[in-house]
Amino acid sequence: MNGAVRWIRAFGTFWWDFIVGDDWRVAAGVVAAIAVTAALAHANRTAWWFLPLAVLALLTFSLLSSVRGARRS
Amino acid sequence: MRDVLLVSTVFLACAVEAVEALTIVLAVGVSRGWRSALQGVAAGLAALAVIVAALGPALTLVPIDALRLFVGGLLLIFGLGWLRKSILRASGFKTLHDEEAIYVRELAAVRAVERRGRAVVGDWYAFTLSFKGVLLEGLEVAFIVVTFGSNQGSIPLATLGAAAAVLVVTAAGVAVRGPLARVPENTMKFAVGVLLTSFGTFWAAEGAGVEWPGNDAALLGVLGVVTATALVMTVALRRLRAYDGPLPPESGQPVRLHP
Numbered sequence: 352m353n354g355a356v357r358w359i360r361a362f363g364t365f366w367w368d369f370i371v372g373d374d375w376r377v378a379a380g381v382v383a384a385i386a387v388t389a390a391l392a393h394a395n396r397t398a399w400w401f402l403p404l405a406v407l408a409l410l411t412f413s414l415l416s417s418v419r420g421a422r423r424s
Numbered sequence: 425m426r427d428v429l430l431v432s433t434v435f436l437a438c439a440v441e442a443v444e445a446l447t448i449v450l451a452v453g454v455s456r457g458w459r460s461a462l463q464g465v466a467a468g469l470a471a472l473a474v475i476v477a478a479l480g481p482a483l484t485l486v487p488i489d490a491l492r493l494f495v496g497g498l499l500l501i502f503g504l505g506w507l508r509k510s511i512l513r514a515s516g517f518k519t520l521h522d523e524e525a526i527y528v529r530e531l532a533a534v535r536a537v538e539r540r541g542r543a544v545v546g547d548w549y550a551f552t553l554s555f556k557g558v559l560l561e562g563l564e565v566a567f568i569v570v571t572f573g574s575n576q577g578s579i580p581l582a583t584l585g586a587a588a589a590v591l592v593v594t595a596a597g598v599a600v601r602g603p604l605a606r607v608p609e610n611t612m613k614f615a616v617g618v619l620l621t622s623f624g625t626f627w628a629a630e631g632a633g634v635e636w637p638g639n640d641a642a643l644l645g646v647l648g649v650v651t652a653t654a655l656v657m658t659v660a661l662r663r664l665r666a667y668d669g670p671l672p673p674e675s676g677q678p679v680r681l682h683p
Contacts, residue, residue: 369563369564370498370501371501372501372502372505373505373508373509374505374508377501377504377505377508378501381497381500381501381504381628382497385493385496385497385628385629385631385632388628388629388632388633388634389493389632389633392632392633392634393633398629398632398633398634399629399634399635399636399637399642402625402628402629402632402634403625403629403646403649403650406500406504406621406624406625406650407649407650407653409504410504410507410508410621410653410654410657411653411657413504413508414508414511414512414657414661417508417512417517417518418512418517418661418664421512421517421518422668
């Protein structure tokens with residue numbers, strides 16, 4: 352049982368690391384930004400501008416957060 | 425145009441990962457013998473081929489909008505990760521990937537382990553290390569090949585880009601007889617990050633129901649905006665790093681088998 356649990360945990364951790372990577376907030380932000388884009392598009396609003404803007408904001412946020420961490424250490 | 429970008433992205437992504445896998449395989453082969461190391465490489469490449477062969481046709485069955493939403497989101501997450509790391513490395517907030525130093529550390533580590541055979545493999549440790557190196561470094565590329573290829577309707581073209589990169593890097597490794605320390609790895613990672621982020625943004629928005637102004641031409645606009653922003657961020661962070669002073673030298677970290 353312990354071996355199985357360990358294996359499942361290792362398997363889950365591998366896929367989490369592989370897909371989500373170092374900064375889970377970026378992955379969550381991407382999902383949220385796509386959801387907002389879909390909502391805008393389905394409400395017949397002009398939606399094309401939102402995702403690029405959100406992506407650049409996420410990149411900036413993630414970089415600044417890493418830089419803050421590096422400067423503190 | 426899209427085909428050129430597709431092959432370039434897959435080629436660059438695969439070349440970066442192949443350089444990193446080559447360092448591991450070289451260290452294993454030189455220190456413990458080539459037979460088991462090459463068996464590991466063959467098994468790793470076969471596993472990657474199975475993943476591409478199984479996932480590729482499966483993805484073509486998914487409706488195009490759902491596929492673009494899923495693939496776009498995944499590429500965006502991957503792309504932002506590559507871009508973030510390459511900007512941090514280019515600006516000095518993260519140490520550059522040093523293939524030479526990794527090779528030396530790996531060489532010392534693998535020499536210390538006892539040799540044990542299993543089935544047809546003479547040195548199980550050498551086999552598994554090479555296998556894991558190839559599989560883990562190649563897994564992201566396999567996903568890029570499958571997702572890019574299925575979205576563009578040309579998995580063979582994406583596979584061709586990946587295979588060409590493996591051949592070029594292997595040939596360079598054989599010619600140099602050592603790790604490819606002079607390859608501009610971080611610049612290549614930056615380019616891949618920009619391309620994945622741009623394609624991811626374009627496809628995810630299309631999958632979400634967006635109609636891009638200018639249709640396909642909008643992709644070039646997205647590419648330009650992402651490139652410009654990434655370059656501006658690199659320059660700004662480089663100045664900040666110069667103000668703070670240089671990063672302390674890298675400590676002896678274990679070799680990483682995943683980006």
